[in-house]
Amino acid sequence: MKIKKKWLGAGLAATLVAVQAFAQAPGSVERGRYLMQSVVACGNCHYQRGPQGEPLPEKGLSGGMAWDEPGIQAHAANITPDPETGIGKWTDAQLAKAIREGVRPDGSLIGPPMPVAFYRHLSDDDLKAIVAYLRAQPAVKNAVPKSSYGFPLPPNYGPAVTAVKAPPRANKVKYGEYLANIGHCMECHTPRDGKGMLVKGQWGAGGQVFKGPWGASVSRNLTSHATGLKSWSDAEVAKAIRTGMDREGKPYRPPMGFGFYQNISDEDMGALVAYLRSLKPQAFAGTK
Numbered sequence: 282m283k284i285k286k287k288w289l290g291a292g293l294a295a296t297l298v299a300v301q302a303f304a305q306a307p308g309s310v311e312r313g314r315y316l317m318q319s320v321v322a323c324g325n326c327h328y329q330r331g332p333q334g335e336p337l338p339e340k341g342l343s344g345g346m347a348w349d350e351p352g353i354q355a356h357a358a359n360i361t362p363d364p365e366t367g368i369g370k371w372t373d374a375q376l377a378k379a380i381r382e383g384v385r386p387d388g389s390l391i392g393p394p395m396p397v398a399f400y401r402h403l404s405d406d407d408l409k410a411i412v413a414y415l416r417a418q419p420a421v422k423n424a425v426p427k428s429s430y431g432f433p434l435p436p437n438y439g440p441a442v443t444a445v446k447a448p449p450r451a452n453k454v455k456y457g458e459y460l461a462n463i464g465h466c467m468e469c470h471t472p473r474d475g476k477g478m479l480v481k482g483q484w485g486a487g488g489q490v491f492k493g494p495w496g497a498s499v500s501r502n503l504t505s506h507a508t509g510l511k512s513w514s515d516a517e518v519a520k521a522i523r524t525g526m527d528r529e530g531k532p533y534r535p536p537m538g539f540g541f542y543q544n545i546s547d548e549d550m551g552a553l554v555a556y557l558r559s560l561k562p563q564a565f566a567g568t569k
């Protein structure tokens with residue numbers, strides 16, 4: 282069943298990740314599982330949803346989320362190993378290219394809102410881990426309609442990505458930026474211009490509006506400006522991301538992927554918060 286609701290959050294969908302950081306060999310399925318069920322959260326878009334928008338985790342990453350906006354009728358694809366309706370016939374290299382460069386095996390481009398520009402930052406090891414995780418999932422048969430766009434997609438998202446290494450974890454700000462990139466935080470937390478492009482000069486200033494069954498949620502200002510996180514302690518920021526509640530205990534709404542983010546390790550959360558603290562303070566870009 283397809284649902285025409287935008288940006289359904291994955292709040293309840295993710296299951297707790299039992300695998301701890303020390304068990305994650307680079308490029309391994311365990312590393313992939315940790316990333317997918319925490320900061321990377323592909324399931325926030327690729328999980329199937331029920332008629333009320335409730336997540337159907339038992340159907341895995343078999344797609345079904347739909348966007349119906351002027352110029353964009355997009356459907357998150359089935360990325361389980363089903364050979365007919367999923368990615369079962371793709372090689373690992375083809376799958377990796379699709380994720381990091383947005384190019385399918387037939388040469389066509391994957392359209393928005395798949396955040397390919399951010400996935401170009403995925404390290405070779407983490408990309409390998411995500412591919413290994415996808416391969417290890419059960420195949421689910423679910424035919425997802427083709428997306429259509431009222432504008433031409435660009436010829437590509439940039440030159441071929443050949444080799445990427447993650448920055449050293451010891452550099453908390455840089456590693457945190459890496460995590461924020463592969464978690465596409467700024468895809469939602471940066472305002473967009475009239476053409477829908479992220480406004481680079483207001484990185485992290487929030488203000489995007491997301492409509493859905495929850496009404497309208499507005500992405501918050503993640504910079505340390507008075508209208509953002511200035512008066513928050515690092516621990517309060519981490520707690521908000523994990524629990525999906527603000528300092529007064531008021532729950533946030535989708536599409537922020539709290540159900541996934543609760544599984545972010547302490548070390549990774551420390552790096553993410555350090556990165557947010559490094560952003561140039563900016564006034565909130567939204568209206569409320």
Ligand code: HEC
Pocket residue numbers: 321322323324325326327355356357358359360367368376379380385390391392393394395396400411427428
């Ligand atoms: C913000 C929503 C969103 C997120 C997050 C997202 N995707 Fe997608 N993805 C989409 C949409 C929408 C499409 C279909 C676009 C189209 O039809 O051109 C898609 C298409 C794909 C495809 C192409 C499949 C096919 O058969 O054409 C692959 C592979 C894929 N996504 C993998 C991933 C992986 C892996 C992640 C996490 C690293 C991810 N996606 C995160 C929305 C998302």
Ligand code: HEC
Pocket residue numbers: 320461464465466467468469470491498499500501502503509510518521522527532533534535536537538553
């Ligand atoms: C799909 C869009 C989306 C993505 C991706 C996303 N967020 Fe959010 N985030 C939101 C929205 C919308 C809200 C506000 C929800 C509300 O007000 O009900 C929010 C709220 C927050 C808050 C609360 C701040 C405050 O002032 O109360 C923090 C902190 C935050 N996000 C950090 C992050 C980080 C870090 C990431 C990446 C790991 C991230 N977000 C990814 C949409 C997103």
